Amino acid sequence: MSSAPPVFISAADVERLLPRASLLLPGLEAALSNFSAGPAGGVEQPLRAVLRVRPYRGFLGVMPAYSAADDALSTKLVTFYEPRGDSAAPSHQATVLLFDPRCGALRAVLDGAVITAKRTAAVSAIATKLLMPRPAAVLCILGAGVQARSHYEAFTELFDFTEVRLWNRTEQRALQLASSVGGAVRVCGTVRDAVCGADVIVTVTMATAPILFGEWVKPGAHINAVGASRPDWRELDDALMKSSVLVVDSREAALAESGDVILSGAEIFAELGELLKGTKPAQPEKTTVFKSLGMAVEDTVAAKFVYDAWSAGN
Numbered sequence: 001m002s003s004a005p006p007v008f009i010s011a012a013d014v015e016r017l018l019p020r021a022s023l024l025l026p027g028l029e030a031a032l033s034n035f036s037a038g039p040a041g042g043v044e045q046p047l048r049a050v051l052r053v054r055p056y057r058g059f060l061g062v063m064p065a066y067s068a069a070d071d072a073l074s075t076k077l078v079t080f081y082e083p084r085g086d087s088a089a090p091s092h093q094a095t096v097l098l099f100d101p102r103c104g105a106l107r108a109v110l111d112g113a114v115i116t117a118k119r120t121a122a123v124s125a126i127a128t129k130l131l132m133p134r135p136a137a138v139l140c141i142l143g144a145g146v147q148a149r150s151h152y153e154a155f156t157e158l159f160d161f162t163e164v165r166l167w168n169r170t171e172q173r174a175l176q177l178a179s180s181v182g183g184a185v186r187v188c189g190t191v192r193d194a195v196c197g198a199d200v201i202v203t204v205t206m207a208t209a210p211i212l213f214g215e216w217v218k219p220g221a222h223i224n225a226v227g228a229s230r231p232d233w234r235e236l237d238d239a240l241m242k243s244s245v246l247v248v249d250s251r252e253a254a255l256a257e258s259g260d261v262i263l264s265g266a267e268i269f270a271e272l273g274e275l276l277k278g279t280k281p282a283q284p285e286k287t288t289v290f291k292s293l294g295m296a297v298e299d300t301v302a303a304k305f306v307y308d309a310w311s312a313g314n
């Protein structure tokens with residue numbers, strides 16, 4: 001075994017080596033299926049530890065995973081802070097450590113922000129492919145931050161929406177995102193206007209109370225609920241949670257971390273990996289919610305993809 005020092009792969013290099021979230025789709029689909037197969041799937045992933053940085057309304061998450069199918073071992077360290085007007089720092093910052101699983105040596109330290117943005121959007125796209133109504137014409141994104149951009153990029157590459165709508169709590173930020181993406185985006189003044197008649201909705205906000213209400217959602221729509229990753233935070237109201245077919249990335253995580261799941265008491269129908277394996281039906285004709293909390297094995301797959309591309313001299 002070589003004892004070479006670990007390489008550092010910067011955000012710019014991650015972006016260069018992983019230019020599109022869609023490159024992760026095969027690896028992520030396999031990892032999600034393997035995760036939901038239990039011990040036979042070869043994914044080791046404990047519930048993430050989340051430490052509260054109370055005086056600053058911040059959190060530090062530690063996300064380790066091993067994937068036997070990828071023979072990859074990593075841990076992500078991610079901080080996320082509630083919005084503060086006086087801070088110029090991004091709300092989420094992350095680093096992924098990639099180890100040699102054969103001996104435990106640290107091989108690479110990768111910027112985790114781009115990885116988090118792209119793998120999250122790719123997983124939402126996997127859920128959307130299975131759960132969106134057919135046809136699906138209107139995409140609506142609620143939020144205008146990092147995840148809003150990565151979801152816009154992945155979804156407009158992978159699907160044929162005829163209209164994209166965007167809402168943000170501060171309209172100026174939505175206008176900035178809309179003018180920078182290079183495609184037609186309609187900025188809406190209210191969530192209600194944005195979601196009215198939408199086929200696919202993505203919630204990517206830092207909201208702590210519901211912003212999306214079931215009465216506004218078209219029956220049969222598919223919602224990717226990506227924000228609200230604390231047990232007392234919400235993006236979706238009880239009516240929407242309870243009237244939808246609820247799919248999660250991890251049952252264990254959803255029952256421990258998701259305010260939308262815990263506080264609504266909504267019943268979990270399946271893990272996304274179970275839909276991918278075909279052990280549970282997808283039901284795209286119904287109103288569906290994919291509650292995404294983010295899984296460490298998604299970072300493992302993405303970090304290995306980037307490291308392999310770097311090692312190949314790309």
Ligand SMILES: NC(=O)C1=CN([C@@H]2O[C@H](COP(=O)(O)OP(=O)(O)OC[C@H]3O[C@@H](n4cnc5c(N)ncnc54)[C@H](O)[C@@H]3O)[C@@H](O)[C@H]2O)C=CC1
Nearest residue numbers: 091120144145146147169204205206207227228292293294
């Ligand atoms: N499920 C997953 O795998 C992941 C989920 N996330 C979550 O996705 C969400 C978005 O993350 P980023 O885009 O990185 O954050 P960001 O800080 O870049 O963007 C957050 C957006 O939410 C808006 N916002 C802030 N407070 C709000 C409120 N009270 N109500 C409505 N909107 C509000 C902001 O204006 C901004 O447009 C966060 O909740 C984050 O924790 C982030 C990474 C992975």
Ligand SMILES: O=C(O)C1=NCCCC1
Nearest residue numbers: 078080116229293294295
């Ligand atoms: O999976 C992740 O990475 C995150 N999920 C929820 C919020 C922080 C980052």
